[in-house]
Amino acid sequence: MKEYERARFGKRSEKFNPDQMQLVLEDIEIAIAEVQERQDDRARRAGTAPSSRRTRRAARAFPAHLPRIEQVIEPENLECPCGCGRMVQIGEDRSRRLDVMAAQYRVIETVRPRYACAKGCTGVAQAPAPAHLTEALLAQVAVAKFSEHMPLYRQSQVLARHGIFIDRAVLADWMGTVAFHLAPLVERMSVVMKQSGRLFIDETRAPVLDPGRGRTKTGYLWAVLRDDRGHGGADTNRGLPLRARTRW
Known part of the structure; x- marks a missing residue:
């Protein structure tokens, strides 16, 4: 306190x-x-009732797109104690709780058969090799790093606990590839946002390591956001990093 x-x-x-x-x-x-x-x-x-001092929370409204698993728990015996037969249902109590399925990594094995003429008079036919990485894996690493602020070396440690040993440098190479291919999308978002009549920009200072000098330098990060809903506009919510630089 x-x-x-x-x-x-x-x-x-x-x-x-x-x-x-x-x-x-x-x-x-x-x-x-x-x-x-x-x-x-x-x-x-x-054998007594638990304390009632626990904070009472309102029922959670879970998103509709989440899959539902319904578990019906019946009493052990539905025979009426008075001997008049089987009891009938008069109602029910429902409770909901959030569950999660642990991330499951899988191996996608790509097979590219080679074909040739049975008489050996033509070349070999084979489908071209697809991309070696999956979009889902790249998206997970990128979101964890840039949205959830989880450094690549920690993600490497998480993978190692699953028996998957991928060096931090390899993950960094993946993120560089992702950044290159997403650059046109970011540039297009920047053009569209700058056509808006109202923008919100945030500046954040952060210490940045300065190898060889024994101290840190000041880094600046800028983010720009467009959200005109609160001002009676029709522009939808959109945001992106604007630029970043370091002051030496």
Whole structure:
């Protein structure tokens, strides 16, 4: 709580970055949940009702496109205790919880048969080789790096835990290839956005390593966003990195 008060009411120079504040709150909330779960576990072992002090959350509205798996749990015995026969259903309770299927890597084995004349009077026919990488794998690495800020060396470690050993330099080569092929799309987005009547631009400074000098240099990142919905416009939400440079 002292850290929280310092972040809210302390001097501006001492305030937390908003992301750092989220880390503090996460630690506090995790500690609270751990204590509550310990109390509930003791209550269950003692045969009493769990504590009702748990935070009550509203039912989550999950996206409609997610696949649904329905599990129906029937009572062990549907025979009426009074002996009048089988009970009839009068209603039901439904609860929903979010689940996830762990990422599953797979190997795509491409076979290109070669054909030739049975009498040996012509050349060999064979289909051209397709691209060696799959779009899904490239998209996953790119999104993890540029949207979720997961460095390539950490992604290499994640792959290694699955028994897939891909060096960071190889992943970097993949991202360079992706950047080259996406450049026309980014340029087109830039042209379309600059035709808008209203743009929002954010500037972020970040320390950048300066090898050989024993210190860091100041880097600048710019992002531009178009979202005219709040101003009565018809332009849809769109954004892209505008440019980045380093001040030496």
